[in-house]
Amino acid sequence: MSINKEQLYLTCLEKVNSQINKYQGKLDEINEYNEENNMSSEFDEYGNKGEMLNEYEQNVEHLDRAREMKETLANIDHTHRSEVVRPGSVVETEDSYYYISVPLGEVQMESGSKVYAISTEAPIYKNLEGLKEGDSFQNNGKEARIVGLY
Numbered sequence: 587m588s589i590n591k592e593q594l595y596l597t598c599l600e601k602v603n604s605q606i607n608k609y610q611g612k613l614d615e616i617n618e619y620n621e622e623n624n625m626s627s628e629f630d631e632y633g634n635k636g637e638m639l640n641e642y643e644q645n646v647e648h649l650d651r652a653r654e655m656k657e658t659l660a661n662i663d664h665t666h667r668s669e670v671v672r673p674g675s676v677v678e679t680e681d682s683y684y685y686i687s688v689p690l691g692e693v694q695m696e697s698g699s700k701v702y703a704i705s706t707e708a709p710i711y712k713n714l715e716g717l718k719e720g721d722s723f724q725n726n727g728k729e730a731r732i733v734g735l736y
Contacts, residue, residue, distance in 0.1 A: 589676050589683055589701060591736055594693065595664035598703050601690055602656045609649035616642045655688040658705075662687055668735055671714040673706055678734030679725075686711060 668675040677684040683701040690703035
């Protein structure tokens, strides 16, 4: 069974856009609450930033990461069939699919297949990089073989 690479790309993009909307929505809620309650982003009377400011900063970080993932996806040629494992490749092993793209983890396809969207920073990518169909590699101490490369 092979994976529809275009559908996989669009599914990942949809997940990233959903994350962006979620974090932007949280930031908007916090801003609205602060405006309604005339809150300041300064330190509280105990010299702490305050729980809300910490939450705001965390959401800004999450939003930045999601936007970086969207940019990474935009720069991937998802129509090219790879001869070697590289960003944009879909790697099929005996028991898993890996999409070298962004760190989204498990992506459920409409066909029922599961694909692991991983970044080039993932340890498994270091074992896969530059390999070809038919090559073997180590994954969690076990040998695996690439049976398809798209």
